[in-house]
Amino acid sequence: AQSVAQPEDQVNVAEGNPLTVKCTYSVSGNPYLFWYVQYPNRGLQFLLKYITGDNLVKGSYGFEAEFNKSQTSFHLKKPSALVSDSALYFCAVRDLYNAGNMLTFGGGTRLMVKP
Amino acid sequence: GAVVSQHPSRVICKSGTSVKIECRSLDFQATTMFWYRQFPKQSLMLMATSNEGSKATYEQGVEKDKFLINHASLTLSTLTVTSAHPEDSSFYICSAAGALNTEAFFGQGTRLTVV
Numbered sequence: 101a102q103s104v105a106q107p108e109d110q111v112n113v114a115e116g117n118p119l120t121v122k123c124t125y126s127v128s129g130n131p132y133l134f135w136y137v138q139y140p141n142r143g144l145q146f147l148l149k150y151i152t153g154d155n156l157v158k159g160s161y162g163f164e165a166e167f168n169k170s171q172t173s174f175h176l177k178k179p180s181a182l183v184s185d186s187a188l189y190f191c192a193v194r195d196l197y198n199a200g201n202m203l204t205f206g207g208g209t210r211l212m213v214k215p
Numbered sequence: 216g217a218v219v220s221q222h223p224s225r226v227i228c229k230s231g232t233s234v235k236i237e238c239r240s241l242d243f244q245a246t247t248m249f250w251y252r253q254f255p256k257q258s259l260m261l262m263a264t265s266n267e268g269s270k271a272t273y274e275q276g277v278e279k280d281k282f283l284i285n286h287a288s289l290t291l292s293t294l295t296v297t298s299a300h301p302e303d304s305s306f307y308i309c310s311a312a313g314a315l316n317t318e319a320f321f322g323q324g325t326r327l328t329v330v
Contacts, residue, residue, distance in 0.1 A: 146321075
């Protein structure tokens with residue numbers, strides 16, 4: 101079975117400061133890892149993904165994430181937060197060979213960026 | 216990225232009536248579509264997975280006669296909430312994945328309110 105944990109329900113950061121949203125995962129095979137962002141009453145928007153290759157993945161809106169196999173983590177980062185980054189962030193994992201197309205989501209982390 | 220269109224974005228219906236939600240992949244063929252339900256301030260709960268031309272696979276605890284899913288073509292899946300009750304009020308989100316996609320793309324979501 102595959103699972104994702106986002107240990108923080110909410111992350112607060114001041115505008116201009118770096119931000120980190122944590123994610124750890126568990127799969128039996130090779131993971132495909134994703135970050136999505138959700139604004140109020142909207143669907144999920146894709147931010148970035150790790151499939152293979154470089155452990156540091158760059159995505160939309162200046163976000164990046166680092167795949168760490170030994171720690172089974174895929175933390176989302178941004179060097180300088182914007183107030184408009186305030187939203188709900190979901191980490192997801194897909195184990196292609198054992199779970200097909202099915203994505204498993206973490207519980208979500210609410211990011212609050214204050215001016 | 217690929218576009219998934221979900222309609223309607225909001226619907227209010229009376230108890231006992233049925234509501235149909237459509238999910239369309241606009242620029243790719245969706246071999247697999249997923250339907251999720253999201254409660255306030257919570258993560259996405261997978262309801263069912265559907266592959267084009269075959270019956271949907273429902274997650275444990277989801278009533279297949281209550282939530283009818285049809286995936287008749289590679290670009291369209293529908294979710295019909297039958298005999299809706301107030302406890303069915305929720306945010307429903309679809310996503311679609313094609314054979315060549317490593318990530319799933321999400322619709323805008325549908326806010327269902329049953330009165």
